[in-house]
Amino acid sequence: xxxxxxxxxxxxxxxxxxxxxxxxxxxxxxxxxxxxxxxxxxxxxxxxxxxxxxxxxxxxxxxxxxxxxxxxxxxxxxxxxxxxxxxxxxxxxxxxxxxxxxxxxxxxxxxxxxxxxxxxxxxxxxxxxxxxxxxxxxxxxxxxxxxxxxxxxxxxxxxxxxxxxxxxxxxxxxxxxxxxxxxxxxxxxxxxxxxxxxxxxxxxxxxxxxxxxxxxxxxxxxxxxxxxxxxxxxxxxxxxxxxxxxxxxxxxxxxxxxxxxxxxxxxxxxxxxxxxxxxxxxxxxxxxxxxxxxxxxxxxxxxxxxxxxxxxxxxxxxxxxxxxxxxxxxxxxxxxxxxxxxxxxxxxxxxxxxxxxxxxxxxxxxxxxxxxxxxxxxxxxxxxxxxxxxxxxxxxxxxxxxxxxxxxxxxxxxxxxxxxxxxxx
Numbered sequence: 001x002x003x004x005x006x007x008x009x010x011x012x013x014x015x016x017x018x019x020x021x022x023x024x025x026x027x028x029x030x031x032x033x034x035x036x037x038x039x040x041x042x043x044x045x046x047x048x049x050x051x052x053x054x055x056x057x058x059x060x061x062x063x064x065x066x067x068x069x070x071x072x073x074x075x076x077x078x079x080x081x082x083x084x085x086x087x088x089x090x091x092x093x094x095x096x097x098x099x100x101x102x103x104x105x106x107x108x109x110x111x112x113x114x115x116x117x118x119x120x121x122x123x124x125x126x127x128x129x130x131x132x133x134x135x136x137x138x139x140x141x142x143x144x145x146x147x148x149x150x151x152x153x154x155x156x157x158x159x160x161x162x163x164x165x166x167x168x169x170x171x172x173x174x175x176x177x178x179x180x181x182x183x184x185x186x187x188x189x190x191x192x193x194x195x196x197x198x199x200x201x202x203x204x205x206x207x208x209x210x211x212x213x214x215x216x217x218x219x220x221x222x223x224x225x226x227x228x229x230x231x232x233x234x235x236x237x238x239x240x241x242x243x244x245x246x247x248x249x250x251x252x253x254x255x256x257x258x259x260x261x262x263x264x265x266x267x268x269x270x271x272x273x274x275x276x277x278x279x280x281x282x283x284x285x286x287x288x289x290x291x292x293x294x295x296x297x298x299x300x301x302x303x304x305x306x307x308x309x310x311x312x313x314x315x316x317x318x319x320x321x322x323x324x325x326x327x328x329x330x331x332x333x334x335x336x337x338x339x340x341x342x343x344x345x346x347x348x349x350x351x352x353x354x355x356x357x358x359x360x361x362x363x364x365x366x367x368x369x370x371x372x373x374x375x376x377x378x379x380x381x382x383x384x385x386x387x388x389x390x391x392x393x394x395x396x397x398x399x400x401x402x403x404x405x406x407x408x409x410x411x412x413x414x415x416x417x418x419x420x421x422x423x424x425x
Contacts, residue, residue: 005203006196009168010054017051017058018161018195019153024055030148039063039097041118043137044128046150049194052128056099065097065124072105080113087122096123103127104136111138118144152193159188165199169206177206179218186220190227201227241275249279253287257326264322268315276318277303284325291331291405295324331403340399354388382418 002008011017014024014031023030033039039059044052053069060067068083083098103111117123118141125145129136133147153161162184170177179202187205191198205223209216244266251259267276284299302321306314344350356374375385390397402408 004200005165005169006199008172009165009199010057011051012058012061014055014058017054019157019193020051020055020150022151023148033146034059034062037063039065039124041125041141041145042127043103043133043142043145043147044126044150045130045133045147046128047130047152047193049191049196050150050153051195052150053099053101056097056126056128059126060097060099063095063097063124065095067097067099069099069101072100072102075100075106075110077110077113080110083123084117087117095121098123098125100125100127102129104129104131104133108138111141115140115144153195154193155185155188158191158193158195158198159184161195162187162198162202165202166206169203173206175211176215177218178215179205180220183218183220183223186223187227190223241272245275245279248276249283249287252280252283252322252326253330255326255330257323260322260326261319264318265315268311268318271311273306273311273314277306280318280321280325284321286335287330287332288325288328289331289334290408291329291403293407295328299325329405331405331408333401333403333408337400344394344397350391350394352391354391356387357389381421384415384418386419 014034017024022028025031044055046052057067066086068086070079070083083096086096098114100106100114114123114125118125125141127133127137127141127145133142166177166179166184169175183205187198187201191201201223202218204226205218206216208226209218209222244263248260248263248267251263264276280299281303284296288295299321302317305317309317375387377383377385379385388395402412
């Protein structure tokens with residue numbers, strides 16, 4: 001069985017790897033380390049199809065180490081012990097380079113099995129993960145490794161890879177393959193920064209195109225049919241999910257409607273309507289809040305409409321709400337107030353109630369001054385009378401500090417005036 005084109009076309013040198021210029025260009029850190037020949041334990045962190053496995057193979061070739069590969073999804077502790085057993089044999093003469101893909105699936109015990117050998121240098125570990133290594137990799141391994149972040153490959157680099165794949169197929173098949181620049185660009189866009197996906201897409205396009213007069217004409221329609229949706233990276237349990245939602249909310253908070261709409265479109269393209277609605281509701285309350293309190297029921301209505309009609313029409317009320325939130329004045333005063341109050345509760349502050357705030361009930365014999373003595377504010381001027389509301393050990397604590405916006409400053413001015421006249425009650 002013929003291997004996929006991405007494997008047949010796998011780069012043999014650092015210069016052939018697409019993208020990762022921040023790591024692999026001349027005089028960049030990882031490039032310098034590899035060329036020095038002194039390879040440390042490393043963690044490659046980034047999405048799939050961006051060169052992590054390819055680079056590990058190139059490193060093994062350059063260092064004359066024996067390359068062994070394991071995948072965290074199916075490897076066991078026994079597999080690690082088998083590799084360790086090679087150290088005393090011919091394969092361990094120059095040391096072993098272990099490429100452990102998807103290390104996040106290794107449990108703590110499995111990861112600890114590696115510690116002794118990576119610490120004494122008999123095994124050089126290159127671990128890869130698509131998840132944040134600081135959440136998923138054992139701290140002892142991280143402390144002995146250098147983390148390098150791989151990024152999705154930029155479109156212009158993917159275009160180069162696609163064109164190289166077309167040339168490779170021409171030579172391999174002896175067939176003239178003609179593809180338009182627009183078709184190449186569409187594949188580069190649709191792969192979502194994954195070179196492997198792009199290369200395999202062009203192979204599938206060539207296979208599915210009939211031969212006419214000893215030529216294959218790869219049309220835009222063909223590649224569109226084979227890549228119907230942009231392959232946006234979106235694992236609802238992974239970093240990309242939370243990065244996207246974070247960018248969405250931070251763009252609304254930062255009052256950038258264009259960026260907010262962009263991230264909304266990406267979320268909806270992944271059919272994640274619930275997450276878009278939830279973040280939108282949170283942002284309206286957390287980031288706009290009291291600066292424009294009328295926005296909260298408006299956003300709630302837009303979310304209800306979106307959930308009622310579903311996609312694709314849901315994009316319309318959500319777009320209205322997202323732009324409204326992004327353009328609205330901002331205040332996080334209520335958000336900060338409840339956070340401060342929750343911190344006090346968690347630290348054991350508060351507790352109990354001023355007697356006059358309690359529900360009416362019988363005073364026991366131990367209460368000398370019997371009676372509730374609650375002052376009903378509506379019986380007084382401006383519907384306010386001074387009395388204690390916070391528990392005794394929190395008297396004087398300030399949680400809410402009005403922000404500098406029209407609404408909150410108007411309320412502040414009103415209550416400053418009322419409370420300054422307390423002696424006239």
